[in-house]
Amino acid sequence: MRIGVVGVGAVGGFFGCLLSRAAAEVTLLARGAHLEAIRRDGLRVRSPLAADDGGEWVARPAATDDPALAGPQDLILFAVKSYDTEEVARIMAPMVASETTILCLQNGVDNEAKLAALYGEDRVLPGVVYIGAERVAPGLIEHRARGEILFGEAAGGRSERVERIRQVLAAAGIQVHAVDDIRSAKWEKFLFNVGLNAFSALTGGTAARLVATPAARWVFETSLGEALAVARASGVDLGEDVIERLVRTASAMHVTSSMEQDLSHGRPLELDTFNGYVVREGRRLGLETPVNATLYGVMEVRAEVGRG
Numbered sequence: 033m034r035i036g037v038v039g040v041g042a043v044g045g046f047f048g049c050l051l052s053r054a055a056a057e058v059t060l061l062a063r064g065a066h067l068e069a070i071r072r073d074g075l076r077v078r079s080p081l082a083a084d085d086g087g088e089w090v091a092r093p094a095a096t097d098d099p100a101l102a103g104p105q106d107l108i109l110f111a112v113k114s115y116d117t118e119e120v121a122r123i124m125a126p127m128v129a130s131e132t133t134i135l136c137l138q139n140g141v142d143n144e145a146k147l148a149a150l151y152g153e154d155r156v157l158p159g160v161v162y163i164g165a166e167r168v169a170p171g172l173i174e175h176r177a178r179g180e181i182l183f184g185e186a187a188g189g190r191s192e193r194v195e196r197i198r199q200v201l202a203a204a205g206i207q208v209h210a211v212d213d214i215r216s217a218k219w220e221k222f223l224f225n226v227g228l229n230a231f232s233a234l235t236g237g238t239a240a241r242l243v244a245t246p247a248a249r250w251v252f253e254t255s256l257g258e259a260l261a262v263a264r265a266s267g268v269d270l271g272e273d274v275i276e277r278l279v280r281t282a283s284a285m286h287v288t289s290s291m292e293q294d295l296s297h298g299r300p301l302e303l304d305t306f307n308g309y310v311v312r313e314g315r316r317l318g319l320e321t322p323v324n325a326t327l328y329g330v331m332e333v334r335a336e337v338g339r340g
């Protein structure tokens with residue numbers, strides 16, 4: 033199976049490295065200093081899981097910044113930040129053929145529709161990633177926790193291609209689960225990101241800290257509650273106890289978020305994908321979303337001031 037990785041950052045780099053080490057036919061689409069470092073030193077992943085290999089895995093897959101050189105792929109792992117989705121999706125066109133499946137490994141619930149608008153719904157499989165990782169230098173990913181993919185058919189149920197892809201990912205040592213209801217899994221992760229990402233970036237607090245006191249937990253739970261109302265109005269059923277479940281998950285997580293990392297490095301933020309999406313969809317559906325609107329507005333200014 034020819035596998036293209038589009039967006040070779042924390043997520044794409046981690047899974048691309050594992051696939052490549054397992055001898056899958058992997059091509060990375062990267063650019064600039066990151067591409068140069070990968071070509072020179074390989075794609076490196078520092079991980080607690082790599083203790084037997086001196087703490088670091090190194091893979092040497094094909095790497096290019098030219099989608100035409102990469103050519104058509106059977107599977108594309110799509111893992112750019114959400115604000116780059118449309119542009120990069122267009123650029124990768126030479127990698128997409130009639131049989132290509134695009135597995136979307138991004139957070140948020142609006143990226144798949146952008147990919148489907150260009151390449152058709154049948155080509156796109158939604159995915160959910162649970163991982164703590166960061167690209168800390170050109171060519172180097174630091175993996176800190178977990179590393180799990182959930183994915184499935186957008187319309188639900190199982191398919192032969194999902195099983196085929198699951199087997200290839202599992203054979204590379206990836207924790208991977210084919211799920212029947214990936215839409216709900218995506219929305220559940222989305223709710224978590226709505227509560228965690230901006231709040232942790234603004235405060236520096238870990239997930240556990242954001243639910244440790246009544247005042248902080250109120251912010252976390254209320255932002256989730258607004259997102260849950262949007263989910264329900266969009267026909268997504270996450271069960272009665274989803275907020276309790278996510279508070280329990282947060283209380284055991286001693287990490288901040290990818291947005292906290294992006295803010296501290298002056299990088300763009302996925303704000304429109306998380307709190308911004310809740311505000312926009314809430315407005316469209318006639319729902320009040322004051323906590324998300326506040327997080328959005330405060331975060332917007334914080335990011336601008338941080339960039340100087």
Ligand SMILES: NC(=O)C1=CN([C@@H]2O[C@H](COP(=O)(O)OP(=O)(O)OC[C@H]3O[C@@H](n4cnc5c(N)ncnc54)[C@H](OP(=O)(O)O)[C@@H]3O)[C@@H](O)[C@H]2O)C=CC1
Pocket residue numbers: 038039040041042043044061062063064066111112113114116120123137138139140161162163164165166167290302
């Ligand atoms: N990091 C984490 O722990 C987690 C992240 N996620 C989600 O996964 C998704 C990816 O996040 P993450 O891996 O952290 O993001 P990163 O910022 O680490 O990686 C994104 C990569 O996309 C690359 N890219 C952007 N545009 C282009 C282009 N035109 N050509 C080639 N490469 C390009 C960037 O390259 P360049 O540096 O050159 O811009 C960068 O290497 C997001 O939706 C995020 O929310 C989900 C779970 C956890």
Ligand SMILES: CC(C)(CO)C(=O)C(=O)O
Pocket residue numbers: 139161162163164224225228229287288289290291
């Ligand atoms: C929930 C978490 C922290 C890890 O999967 C994440 O999605 C992020 O940092 O964006």
